[in-house]
Amino acid sequence: MNRGKASFDRIVTLLLALVFGGLAFWMIGLRLDLAPAQRIGDYVNKDFWAELSTRDNYDTILVIAAVVTGLLGLLLVGINIERKRLGRSASPTSAPTGTIRTSPADVASAVAQTFEKRDDVRSASYRASEDRGTEIIEIRLRIPAETDVAELNESCRRAAADITAALPGQEVLPRFLLQVEQPARPQ
Structure with a gap:
């Protein structure tokens, strides 16, 4: 808003x-x-x-x-x-012979799909939108309670750097939200 x-x-x-x-x-x-x-x-x-x-x-x-x-x-x-919603924008690497257009939503989708393939992530969803004048890519990860959060946090940092590299010249803020499930109760 x-x-x-x-x-x-x-x-x-x-x-x-x-x-x-x-x-x-x-x-x-x-x-x-x-x-x-x-x-x-x-x-x-x-x-x-x-x-x-x-x-x-x-x-x-x-x-x-x-x-x-x-x-x-x-x-x-x-x-x-x-x-x-964030739309496609021209990449600064475009040449006079053609324009390269990138979509933050496509990048967010690729990042979410990559995280979803991990064993320590139950599901991954994404959203690319503008929030109070700031362009945001939000990746929401649902993880089990046993997940090594430090390792996942490092993966999120690498993914944030990849997002920045994939969208040169765009001021897009990556945001990762971790939703930790409740631990299984012993029976």
């Missing part, structure tokens, strides 16, 4: 917290018969809210409110779901 989306989410969250916090204060204050809550209640047109459900167009009001809040919810979800 980029900084703009993160800032937008924080602002929306702050506004919702203020609205719901204020409503909670008001409702609890009315229940406890606190003077500030009573003063807030004096500003609210109680007749309007009491008669709202008896109005002829109440169903229309509910439908419009549901559509507007539903669209706002879908907008927020849509903004937060997008993940920028």
Whole structure:
């Protein structure tokens, strides 16, 4: 998620917290018969809210409110779901006779397949995306608890160097996530 989306989410969250916090204060204050809550209640047109459900167009009001809040919810979800995938880019080793294009996703796939062939790795998955303005190749390795993590860590360092060598001129950050399974329980 980029900084703009993160800032937008924080602002929306702050506004919702203020609205719901204020409503909670008001409702609890009315229940406890606190003077500030009573003063807030004096500003609210109680007749309007009491008669709202008896109005002829109440169903229309509910439908419009549901559509507007539903669209706002879908907008927020849509903004937060997008993940920028890394595309092919021209290699600096290209010549005037032809362009060499490399894809970080292809490189990540090759690295994941190489790790998957190891006996000490149960599964390997990859993702090549942009996270907060940084291009990232993420390799997720699921390993048994008995795995020699120091040896696997060294393999990850070599793979990170290979990724950097395979993508010259690209600022791609390799990230390796190790998911260690729980050890088998003795029976």
